[in-house]
Amino acid sequence: xxxxxxxxxxxxxxxxxxxxxxxxxxxxxxxxxxxxxxxxxxxxxxxxxxxxxxxxxxxxxxxxxxxxxxxxxxxxxxxxxxxxxxxxxxxxxxxxxxxxxxxxxxxxxxxxxxxxxxxxxxxxxxxxxxxxxxxxxxxxxxxxxxxxxxxxxxxxxxxxxxxxxxxxxxxxxxxxxxxxxxxxxxxxxxxxxxxxxxxxxxxxxxxxxxxxxxxxxxxxxxxxxxxxxxxxxxxxxxxxxxxxxxxxxxxxxxxxxxxxxxxxxxxxxxxxxxxxxxxxxxxxxxxxxxxxxxxxxxxxxxxxxxxxxxxxxxxxxxxxxxxxxxxxxxxxxxxxxxxxxxxxxxxxxxxxx
Amino acid sequence: xxxxxxxxxxxxxxxxxxxxxxxxxxxxxxxxxxxxxxxxxxxxxxxxxxxxxxxxxxxxxxxxxxxxxxxxxxxxxxxxxxxxxxxxxxxxxxxxxxxxxxxxxxxxxxxxxxxxxxxxxxxxxxxxxxxxxxxxxxxxxxxxxxxxxxxxxxxxxxxxxxxxxxxxxxxxxxxxxxxxxxxxxxxxxxxxxxxxxxxxxxxxxxxxxxxxxxxxxxxxxxxxxxxxxxxxxxxxxxxxxxxxxxxxxxxxxxxxxxxxxxxxxxxxxxxxxxxxxxxxxxxxxxxxxxxxxxxxxxxxxxxxxxxxxxxxxxxxxxxxxxxxxxxxxxxxxxxxxxxxxxxxxxxxxxxxx
Numbered sequence: 001x002x003x004x005x006x007x008x009x010x011x012x013x014x015x016x017x018x019x020x021x022x023x024x025x026x027x028x029x030x031x032x033x034x035x036x037x038x039x040x041x042x043x044x045x046x047x048x049x050x051x052x053x054x055x056x057x058x059x060x061x062x063x064x065x066x067x068x069x070x071x072x073x074x075x076x077x078x079x080x081x082x083x084x085x086x087x088x089x090x091x092x093x094x095x096x097x098x099x100x101x102x103x104x105x106x107x108x109x110x111x112x113x114x115x116x117x118x119x120x121x122x123x124x125x126x127x128x129x130x131x132x133x134x135x136x137x138x139x140x141x142x143x144x145x146x147x148x149x150x151x152x153x154x155x156x157x158x159x160x161x162x163x164x165x166x167x168x169x170x171x172x173x174x175x176x177x178x179x180x181x182x183x184x185x186x187x188x189x190x191x192x193x194x195x196x197x198x199x200x201x202x203x204x205x206x207x208x209x210x211x212x213x214x215x216x217x218x219x220x221x222x223x224x225x226x227x228x229x230x231x232x233x234x235x236x237x238x239x240x241x242x243x244x245x246x247x248x249x250x251x252x253x254x255x256x257x258x259x260x261x262x263x264x265x266x267x268x269x270x271x272x273x274x275x276x277x278x279x280x281x282x283x284x285x286x287x288x289x290x291x292x293x294x295x296x297x298x299x300x301x302x303x304x305x306x307x308x309x310x311x312x313x314x315x316x317x318x319x320x321x322x323x324x325x326x327x328x329x330x331x332x333x334x335x336x337x338x339x340x341x342x343x344x345x346x347x348x349x350x351x352x353x
Numbered sequence: 354x355x356x357x358x359x360x361x362x363x364x365x366x367x368x369x370x371x372x373x374x375x376x377x378x379x380x381x382x383x384x385x386x387x388x389x390x391x392x393x394x395x396x397x398x399x400x401x402x403x404x405x406x407x408x409x410x411x412x413x414x415x416x417x418x419x420x421x422x423x424x425x426x427x428x429x430x431x432x433x434x435x436x437x438x439x440x441x442x443x444x445x446x447x448x449x450x451x452x453x454x455x456x457x458x459x460x461x462x463x464x465x466x467x468x469x470x471x472x473x474x475x476x477x478x479x480x481x482x483x484x485x486x487x488x489x490x491x492x493x494x495x496x497x498x499x500x501x502x503x504x505x506x507x508x509x510x511x512x513x514x515x516x517x518x519x520x521x522x523x524x525x526x527x528x529x530x531x532x533x534x535x536x537x538x539x540x541x542x543x544x545x546x547x548x549x550x551x552x553x554x555x556x557x558x559x560x561x562x563x564x565x566x567x568x569x570x571x572x573x574x575x576x577x578x579x580x581x582x583x584x585x586x587x588x589x590x591x592x593x594x595x596x597x598x599x600x601x602x603x604x605x606x607x608x609x610x611x612x613x614x615x616x617x618x619x620x621x622x623x624x625x626x627x628x629x630x631x632x633x634x635x636x637x638x639x640x641x642x643x644x645x646x647x648x649x650x651x652x653x654x655x656x657x658x659x660x661x662x663x664x665x666x667x668x669x670x671x672x673x674x675x676x677x678x679x680x681x682x683x684x685x686x687x688x689x690x691x692x693x694x695x696x697x698x699x700x701x702x703x704x705x706x
Contacts, residue, residue, distance in 0.1 A: 138604070139604065140604050140607060150540050153540065153547065153548060154548065185593060187503050187506065187588070187589055187592040187593065194506065194589075195506060195507065219592075219593070219596050220592065220593040220594065220595065220596025220597035220598075220599070220600060221596040221597065221599055221600035221603070222600070223597055223600055223601075224597070224600035224601045224603065224604040225600055225603075225604070233593075235540070236540055236547075236590065237589065237590055237593050239540040239572075239573065240538060240540065240572070240573040240586075240590050240593065240594050241573065241593050241594065241597040242573065243572050243573025243574040244573035244574065244576055244577070244594045244597045244598045244601075245573075245597045245598065245600070245601040246573070246574055246601075247573055247574035247575070247576055247577035247578055247598070248577045248597075248598040248599075248601035248602050248605075249601050249602075249604075249605055250574070250577065250578075251491070251492065251493050251577040251578070251602075252601075252602055252605045252606075252637075253605075254493060255633050255636070256609075256633070258629070259626060259629035259630055259632075259633055260626060260629070262628075262629045263628075263629070265625040265626070266625060266626045266628075266629050268622075268625055269621075269622035269623070269624075269625035269626035270622070270626070271622075272618040272619060272621055272622035272625070273612060273613060273618070273619045273622035273623070273626070275615075275616075275619075276611070276612035276613070276615045276616070276619050277612055279612075280608050280609070280612055283608070284605075
């Protein structure tokens with residue numbers, strides 16, 4: 001069955017991606033169906049498995065249409081190989097976006113494959129050189145958007161400026177901020193403050209329509225401090241920073257578990273402090289931040305963590321829905337149009353690729 | 354007074370660098386004097402201030418010689434400007450290393466200035482293209498050495514390979530490991546696994562005398578997990594990773610303080626869990642890890658944190674002393690010599706700058 005293009009809230013869902021697929025995916029869709037009752041879903045995967053599952057998840061069954069796909073792109077398949085698998089659930093879901101049957105796609109599958117397929121099949125928005133991967137994380141002063149998290153190992157000045165425009169719109173759309181502050185990630189020492197690429201990106205942003213929101217350079221510690229709402233960087237640095245921060249939090253959490261199991265007194269302490277510790281755990285819960293987003297494509301593309309549970313997958317659907325409902329891509333195009341005069345200036349244009 | 358070159362354990366100490374100078378520096382030297390009774394120190398700074406201070410720190414007074422320097426390089430002075438200040442305490446201390454009066458220098462002053470002065474005055478070791486800044490941090494599996502932390506914003510394959518050689522010797526010398534494992538920091542996705550520069554560095558290391566210790570690529574989360582004893586990266590990424598990790602730990606520590614002051618029950622919990630929490634705090638104490646080290650120079654150069662206390666400064670002296678006593682630089686030269694045949698191979702040589 002074909003989903004009508006006129007339906008404003010249709011998302012394609014890759015039912016076969018991630019560790020717990022398809023069970024976790026359908027259970028997540030069931031939760032999402034409650035939150036977004038008017039939305040519709042194109043659930044792509046093995047019909048023989050999805051049919052019986054949907055009998056158990058009535059809310060999901062009520063809002064979705066199953067489209068059969070016989071193949072699954074495994075987690076370790078290289079992106080180049082994934083491009084050659086025609087009938088995969090991921091590919092069929094992405095085709096639905098390219099064919100304007102759905103406004104976006106949510107997948108918990110292979111990240112590299114999703115990125116490669118989305119770039120080639122859905123294609124980038126006019127005016128965007130390269131899509132970026134963005135994510136949301138916790139900080140001392142509220143949630144922080146960071147991009148690029150790994151879609152582009154190296155970036156030009158133009159890329160960084162476009163990431164800032166997209167990060168601005170993303171923070172407005174998904175975090176609901178009215179004038180998010182934006183920082184460009186750099187190193188600390190004055191003498192070494194980045195290269196020409198970074199300095200020129202800062203100059204361009206300062207002169208642009210988001211100049212008042214542009215905070216200038218920020219350093220690694222500013223991410224968790226929440227100095228700015230948006231942190232812009234290249235995909236290599238962003239990927240390392242994301243994983244380093246997660247690693248540090250995990251180290252501390254592991255050490256705390258040791259502390260609270262070290263003695264009878266410590267175990268009693270855990271019971272007494274439990275409400276606060278549980279709130280802290282929930283606040284840092286990766287599921288709250290599930291859904292890295294590919295920005296800059298002609299459609300919404302959300303990547304859920306492969307090891308997520310139903311709650312996390314539902315959250316990834318929330319993010320996609322926020323972007324669709326708040327016309328994310330139209331606002332990107334508006335932002336790019338307002339950026340155009342600044343980028344046309346000779347001093348800056350010289351450095352555009 | 355001139356310190357004899359034949360004395361094997363003389364360090365120059367910049368008495369005027371850092372927030373608490375000269376008081377904290379002299380107090381730190383007093384602690385160090387107890388730990389390294391046979392060592393001698395050339396204490397460089399304002400004689401009028403240092404004389405009265407040394408009357409209060411008898412152990413320090415017994416092992417040091419004061420050399421007067423009238424100028425101080427402030428924390429915000431640009432490195433290029435710092436190079437022009439002739440009679441600064443930092444410069445006079447560095448001159449003592451270049452003049453072979455001391456084996457190394459310890460300063461809590463301006464990092465950029467120390468780096469610039471050390472490179473120009475002390476100079477790099479033969480065979481080393483560029484010095485790197487290394488530091489030690491905590492992980493789930495013991496201490497981890499990371500370099501470069503910001504001395505070089507961009508690095509070549511050759512630089513990364515030399516950093517690995519220096520990181521290996523540093524981990525042997527200062528952490529006392531016999532065969533430290535070495536990782537090269539990269540991003541996760543297979544398709545995007547770095548650039549030619551990183552792949553060639555990995556190839557070179559695999560073929561070298563430290564090939565058996567080379568673990569291959571590691572990701573951001575591997576730093577705190579302690580996957581390898583040494584993590585090699587360029588100065589931009591290393592600086593961001595270091596500060597991002599520190600920021601994440603600080604965020605968590607701040608949140609824990611809130612948890613333990615939220616209620617009477619939580620305050621009682623803190624008292625009960627205190628021994629373990631104190632151990633955790635001590636374990637993560639930045640003073641334990643105080644002393645970023647400039648590797649690859651014709652002398653030992655240790656940078657203490659500017660905001661350190663006496664204990665932290667004494668620890669920075671410990672690191673310098675470890676490097677001097679264990680002939681750090683001779684071992685670097687031995688490592689480079691063993692690396693030479695690998696680097697001479699045509700396939701690898703093509704990429705050397």
